[in-house]
Amino acid sequence: MLIIADKRIPAAARKKLSEYGEVVLFKTSGLTYEAISGHPDIFFCTLNGQLIVAPNLPENYKSILRNHQISCMEGEQPMGGKYPETAAYNVVSNDKYLFHNFRYTDSKINELADDLDLIHVNQGYCRCNLLPLKNDHYITSDEGIRRVLENYNLDVLFVDPKDILLPGMKHGFFGGCCGVWENKVFILGNLNHFGDGKKVRTYLQHLHYEIIELYDGPLFDGGSVLFIA
Template sequence: MKNVLIDFRTSETEKENLYKNGFNSIIVPPSGHLYNAVCGHPDMLLHIIDKKNIIVHKDMDTSFINIIDNLDYNVTKTYKNLKDKYPEDICLNALNTKHIFLHNLKYTDKNLLSKIKGKKLCDVKQGYSKCSTALISDSAAITSDIKIHNVLKTNGMKVLLLPPGDIELPGLNYGFIGGTCGILEEGNIAFFGDLNNYLYKNTVLKFLIQEDIRPIFLSKGKLIDRGTLFTL
């Protein structure tokens, strides 16, 4: 059975549906350094560099690091501590595609940047680059950020640009599309919530069909930003 990294607030229904699809859930411990709405979001707390390397925030629970170690990943810690104010909260929230590493590079943790090899570094103003972007394959993405859209498209990716909003994130006005989902395996993407309850459902579903991607809805109700689902 494969493993996924998820927010501690992921519902039992969502975890059960992940299990039914062949995935064991590993809870990422929340950080008291971040504000409550995002304190358990995996895309704020860690970054998967590649299939063998993960970087976690400096104060990550040792028990979690041991779990990742036992899955044969090399674990590095950040140089900086997370803090609850922008930009001290974004040091790991970069978008890492097959060929591109995209972030507000001024604020990317230097230990993370040092591990990025053989990829084009793309600098954007949006510090929440991963939150803002859902990767659906190596060659396609969905985002609500026009500059991220333009950079990815310029670099050969197929990109769907959506308006912001209509995504739940308790404690804030709305969440980001990137935080609502994650690739389970090639051709399958899991969503927290149901796309059929999303204002832009037809646009997204059409794009997924065009890219031959099957959506899996982990729960009923509106899409909710849980800080991305990462498959190990």
């Protein structure tokens, strides 16, 4: 299994992740602004089992995917230097829904989502802010997303992102600290260092997830941790 993570995540988190698969440390230069330049959830998304990548994803990462016999589809919209050109692939999906600000969604994603119910949110950085879990449960760090999901009668936990590290920005977002693989939720940091950590721990334990805290420190927004089998 490949695990794609921002090259800038703490060394202890990289070491812990390597226990679960081959870690690919991700970085780009000159394509978008520095704070998100290594964020997997800005350049990649998965939808209905299909991996979609920005067409200007650096060639060395496309080669890594090919060498591991991982097929991917290139989107139409290149990664841009600023928001909202950076939001085209930052979607959230499961077997029922696709969540995004659909003013910004790449057209290839829309084509692949024709069997899903579309739920529009104003936040273009949807995956950064929304962690989808089993049985239509969600955690978000965006109040607007919380309100929309509650209007759809979905079970959503809101957490305050003010304690989350994102170098170069005031703070990061909760979804960007996490990855989900099978029955495990991986967190870049330790929930004991997060103001709403007890709420998150209780919520995940109620859903019978195994919580993997990747290092003993504050939550770090690395643009999600992407697992590709």
